[in-house]
Amino acid sequence: MKIALLGTGFGQAHAAVYASRGDAEVVMFGRDPEKTAKTAGQFGFASSTDIDAAFTDPSFDLVDICLPIPLHAPYVLRALEADKHVLVELPLADNLQDAQEVAGAAQRSGKHVFVDMFERFIPANQALFDAVTEGTYGRLEQLTLWNKTAPLWPGASLGLKTLPLEAMHSDMDIITRTLGQPTDATVTTVARDEDTAAIEAAFTFDGATARSSMSSLMPMAWGVRGGYTATFEHGVLDATSTMGFDGKPTGTVTAYTQDGPRELDLPTADQYTAMIDHVLAVLHGQDENQIGPDTVLAALRLTLDIEQRVNGTH
Incomplete structure (x- = not known):
């Protein structure tokens, strides 16, 4: 190739x-x-x-x-x-x-x-997608996603002008893949300067809510941290992760049910390696394309809505 x-x-x-x-x-x-x-x-x-x-x-x-x-x-x-x-x-x-x-x-x-919807290849996110698809814990009722980062990339802006498309798009993909398109949305922001800011987006669905919190306000010692809490009818999935300069996250997913807490046994995977492995497998005829452009339109529509609310564009 x-x-x-x-x-x-x-x-x-x-x-x-x-x-x-x-x-x-x-x-x-x-x-x-x-x-x-x-x-x-x-x-x-x-x-x-x-x-x-x-x-x-x-x-x-x-x-x-x-x-x-x-x-x-x-x-x-x-x-x-x-x-x-x-x-x-x-x-x-x-x-x-x-x-x-x-x-x-x-x-x-x-x-x-x-x-490159790399977040689909993160094992913690795959656990969430599988739980929703298979109905493992019943219907998803509340989803909270959060990502907070320090300015680890010299010269890269993570201010209000860039956060929606550059940083929040992956969260919007997770939300639309698990809950669909919201019936209502509320977006609030805070900006320290042109390159550091935070956005809070809350969404309403039929019988469910979701929230995405994205911040670049953190000090260098913080690094990158994120995760989600997914509340279902019969249980909760709680995921946390940290990521250093190598771009490779580490983290855990814990399931909470009436039987008590249980940490899920997830495979170790680097999302970028897994994504490119998938691309080349498809081109070699060994897999079906799971990240085609038709699969990202719903998430992009929601991302652009946030972009318009934050920056008055599109």
Whole structure:
């Protein structure tokens, strides 16, 4: 599998996974020749600043797009026009019209489009999805999600302008996958400055409620911490996790029922490795695409609603 990896920033998270495999040949593309060559060299990859080659070179099977959000949809469409499979960082687009256009183009193309909904591959979240699907504890009545982070990424803004699309989209995916679309929403915010802020979003459903709390107000010593509490008719799932600079979370999920508390035995998994493993398995004909663009539209619709309430956009 030959892969054109676009972007030297977050693209490094994908590069690390490809480098650990023996079945991926990668060329990393960036704007700055020196920076791109240095970054690609860390993983043993070739580098290029000729981004057109990612689409015109017939030897590339997959285009992996780790570029700024406004470029996501246009570059996915360009890759499909070039008859390439595509993996794109979330969110799929910064507006619903472009996302729907990509979903339609993907369906017509016969090529796979994957959106990096990495949170679906976190074992704690899979435990929640399974409990809802299988009705393990009855109906889900209340879901609280929280993520609080320090400014661990130099130069990256986590203020009100970026938090909805950059940080809350994964929570919106969890909410829509477990409860659907809400009937009502309330959003409150606080901003320390342009790059640090917090958003609280509360949602009402038919017979259920959900809340997402996202904050970048924490000191460096805090790192990244998050989790959820899912209250069902006949039990509770409570998950907590911490994440360091390596991007690999550790955590636990505890089930509380009338029989008492029980920590769930979950597999150890790095979400980015699991996501890319899934992508390559699909391309090798070993799995069905679980992160196609049609599967992310509900979450994007809710994310964009929060974005509009916070920043008055879209």
